[in-house]
Amino acid sequence: MVLFALRTLRHRRAAFAGAFVALLCASALVCGCGMLLETGLRGGAAPERYAAAPVLVAGDRYVRETVDKGDGESKVKAKALTDRRWVPSSLAGRLAAVPGVGRVVTEVTFPAVAGGRAFRGHGWESAGLTPFTLRSGRAPRAGDELVADAGAGLAAGARVDVETPAGRRTYRVVGVTAEALPSQGTLFFATGEARRLAGRPGLVSAIGVFPRAGGPAPDLTLALAGGAVAYTGDERGAVEFPDAEQARLKLVSLGGALGGTSLLVAILVVVGTFALSAQQRQREIALLRAVAATPAQVRGMLSGEALLVGAVAGALGSALGVGLGFWLRSAFVALGAMPENLRLVVSPFPALAAPAATVAAAWAAARISARRTARIRPVEALGEAALPVARLPLGRALAGAACAAGGVALTLVLSGLTSEAASGPVTMLTALVWTVAVALLAPALAGAAVALLAKALRASRVAGHLAAANLRAGSRRLASVITPLSLMTAMTCTILFAQTTMGDAAQEQAAASARADHVLASQVSRAAADAVRRVPGVEAVTEVLRTSVRVGLERFPAQAVTSPGLLATLDPGVVSGSLDGFGAGSVAVSGTAASRLGVTVGSPLRLALGDGAAAALRVSAVYERGLGLGDLLLPYELVRPHVDDPTSTVLVSAPTLGRAELERAVPGVAVLDRVEATAASAPNADVNLVAMGLIIAFTAIAAVNTLAMATSDRSRELALLRLVGTTRRQVLWMLRLETLAAVLVSAVTGTAVSLVTLAAFSRGMTGSALPYVPLPAYLAVVGSAAALALAATLLPARVVLRARPVEALGARA
Incomplete structure (x- = not known):
């Protein structure tokens, strides 16, 4: 049956185009998200400041807690700290006394702003950790002297105002280094001044340890105390860049959630695509059954087609996914969610896992969509192919009810979650489970919708009567179209308005709490x-x-x-x-x-x-x-x-007092009024929108594919309408009305899914079951869905209608 499936694909390329594009996008998303996930798990930032120090001693980067596992067993769990743990400066003396240690170098680090640019401040004694060397001038000696790096744009002899946590002071540039670090500007101060500016008496941020030349590697274990840890290799980069560690944790959660959601959406979309393809081929399958093909052989043929499509789409999508991974990294760096020096891990694992997951999804989708088609009796199949009816099989109805029950359970769970880390994945899963329930129950929903819309459609004379009749006779096709459009509306609204709900609640509370002038x-x-x-x-x-x-x-x-x-x-x-x-x-x-x-x-x-x-x-x-x-x-x-x-x-x-009086007291500091400050405190959700926007784009592509497939398959029907006297304009208006009816049903179901999900999310996160849904944004979502649906319907229709009716009938036959 695999060879037969290959021949089928050769002659029905258009029918499988939708599934191919959906699987291609799924593979690209899974590969790109897999690269992010692997970067979060195995990535690291190479040291810059500490590049020349073979061993770096600094504070433990984790907070640790012993957790009871039960049965008398326990486990130590660790979570990353957000700030550096400093170590006693006296530790440098103990390390210097360890056999095999040639010298130790202490350093302090603190933020500094000069000329509107952010720098990291250090004492000149730590210049050897990189190392930095002087290109001109000399090392700082007095408290009002500094050395700037080569990228600061300062020359020896210049005077510059520097803002540090200790306040603002004017310094004289006495030297310029020959080097500059790629991701951070550096200012060096005299040792005593640097310690004063850091504001941590008796503590240092890190100690570089240099082994004695030609000697054995020193054992620092006994000298370490007070939470100090020795770091080597890329671990030094993690100490230097704490934000890289936080970004890694975010990439793990974001990559896993986005990749998993992509795969679930892919299965849901491809099931609908293959189901529509099976409906379009029902007469063909019935004939195969009539000439003694067994249900197992039919399922094998459909599964073989899916495997072939999935394999090709998965391989091509995986190649595109590598580029997508680099693009996502660039977007996250531009948004400030990921440091530039956190290197993207590129390995064969995501590129191999994505095609495998795509093939598995395609096979599962084909098996699910082919269950009823493969078991149907030949005579029944020929009858249904001639006059398809929207009947909801008992198994599908029970599965739909089970998914609806699962949606209810997840909604109740979501309404009790009060942290974004917990509610984020559950929110997307809840929307997906409700959408699966809609997909399973779509034939019943389509039948009910046709009954409600038929009277309104008939008010449009010829085109409306034709649209109502077509929707009634082709309600199974309508059911296939409803699923991707509902998914697109539900996912888009859930992703967008979960962010607006949180942002509005946070701003509202910030405004209510503000009393400052x-x-x-x-x-x-x-x-x-x-x-x-x-x-x-x-x-x-x-x-x-x-x-x-x-x-x-x-x-x-x-x-x-x-x-x-x-x-x-x-x-x-x-x-x-x-x-x-x-x-x-x-x-x-x-x-x-x-x-x-x-x-x-x-x-x-x-x-x-x-x-x-x-x-x-x-x-x-x-x-x-x-x-x-x-x-x-x-x-x-x-x-x-x-x-x-x-x-x-x-x-x-x-x-x-007005703003001017305060600005005179603190020159160079921005002074905002209450309204400006509240607006500036709005949370930034750009990272989540960039990531989840890929899911939105994926569902939009799936909706376009399904509609284009459904329209292209109607060439014989449209040709017959032209032969009996229907004008080209009337046919196009009929298609517009059918599409708008599908968009309306999908908008209602998708909106209902997102509102239920968002209400539960809002109840848990804000205490109110009323999510914040900006009307212009919602209308833009529905309008975009309608525009895409109309374009995906009318463009193929115009191509079909260009041919003469008799030629179209002949080509179809």
Whole structure:
């Protein structure tokens, strides 16, 4: 039957074009997402600053916890920290005393801004870690001197204002290096000045260890203490670039979710495509059955066709997927979600896994769609081919009911999920399961829709009467068209409006919590905040530092705030407890986080700060605006020494002052009013939209393929209509009305699926079952679906109608 399938493909290339394109796109998506997934699992950033140091000693990059597995067994789990864990500077002396160590080099690192450009600041003693050498000038000696890298555009003798966490100061450039790092600008200060600017007395960010030339590799194990770890190879890059580690974790979740969703969508789409192809070939299959072909042979033929199409599409799609992987990486780098130096892992595994998954999906789709066709009796098949009817087999009805029940269960689960990490994958799965239920029950839905729309269609005289009659007689074809269009509407609305729901809720809560008259944008130093406090007319100043903490191994977004005048600038919506006297040892928790953690006012709470430092606090208040402010409010002085960038956003209560007075007090710092600050705090969902937009494009392609296949197969029908006197214009209007009817049914079902899913998502994430759906965006989604559907229907129809009716009948015969 495989040879027979090959001959069938040669003579029915158009019939399999839709399945081929769908499988091609699926293979490309799976391969591209597989590359992202593998990069998240095995990728790494090569060291730049630490390139010359064979061994780097720095703090442990993970927070660890022992988890009880039951039966007396336990397991240590680790989660990455968001900030560097610094180590005692005294550790350098112990390392230098280890046999085999030639020299050690300490370094501190801190953010610096000069001339509007971001740099990393270091002490000149750490220049040998790269190494940096002087092209001109000399090393810095005094506190007001610095050396700039070759890419800074500064010349020796220049004076430059530098903003650091310690404040703004004017420095004189006394040297320029011969080197510049690819992904970071570098400024070197005198050693004492660098330690002062870093603000971590007695600590260093890393220690480079250089073995003695010609000697054995030193064993540093006994010298390491206080959470210090020795790193070699690309592990040094992970220490240098903590954001690369966070990007890797995001790539694992994003690549896995996107690849899995792509494959599920592919199966759903290809099942519909093969089912439509089987319907179009029902007479042919009936004749095969009539000449003694067994159901197993028919299934073998259809499966062979699917395997051949899947193999070719999978191989070509895999090649395209490699390019897609590079494009996705470039898009993520441009959006700031992935550092430039995180290298994309290119291996044969995604390129081999994608065709295998595609072939498996094609085979499964063919087997599912061929079950009823292969078992039908020859006489019954010939009868149905002559006059197809929309009957819903019992097995399909039961499967549809089971999927609907699964959709209900997932919807209930989704409504109880309160974190994006948990709700994201479940949201897409819920929409898919509901769409599968719609696909299985599509014949019944099509029959009901035809009954409702027939009267309205007949109001359009000839074209409307023809459209109503065609929909009634071809309701099985309508059912095949409904599935991809419903999938396109449901997936698009779910992806887009889950983001708008979260963004609107966060902005609404941020606006409700804002009491400050002015906001100084981020990267404001402590010195600048103090300068604002001294401005006459300023009533309260609150410094806000955004970070994340872990309670156990669970990560929570948090904000650290200064307590004096807090309630004059910020209203988190306290529902129990109080923020009066909020300070050392206190923590305020959002209602959502309190529910997840099982804490109330007065409960103790142990957590790990950004660099892993442990803190034991007591809950002083529970508030309701967690989406706008983060899940935890922490004391500013507790958090500031434990983050890589301690610069802040500053909230100012000064009702009698204008923007100009504050700008004079802190030159070079952007001053926003309350409305501007709220708009600037809107979450950025571009990364998710880029990634999931591929799924939207895939479903759109699938919808176009199905409609084009359905229209192309009607050449005989359209030719007969022309022969009995129907004009070309009437035929096109008939097709337009049929397509618009299909779009209407699909829009209703797809909207219903997305609304049910979004309501559950919104209920869990925001507490309200009303998602935020901007009307213009929704109309754009439905309008785009209608435009694609009309184009996919009318373009093939115009090609078919160009031929003379008699010629079309002859060609079809």
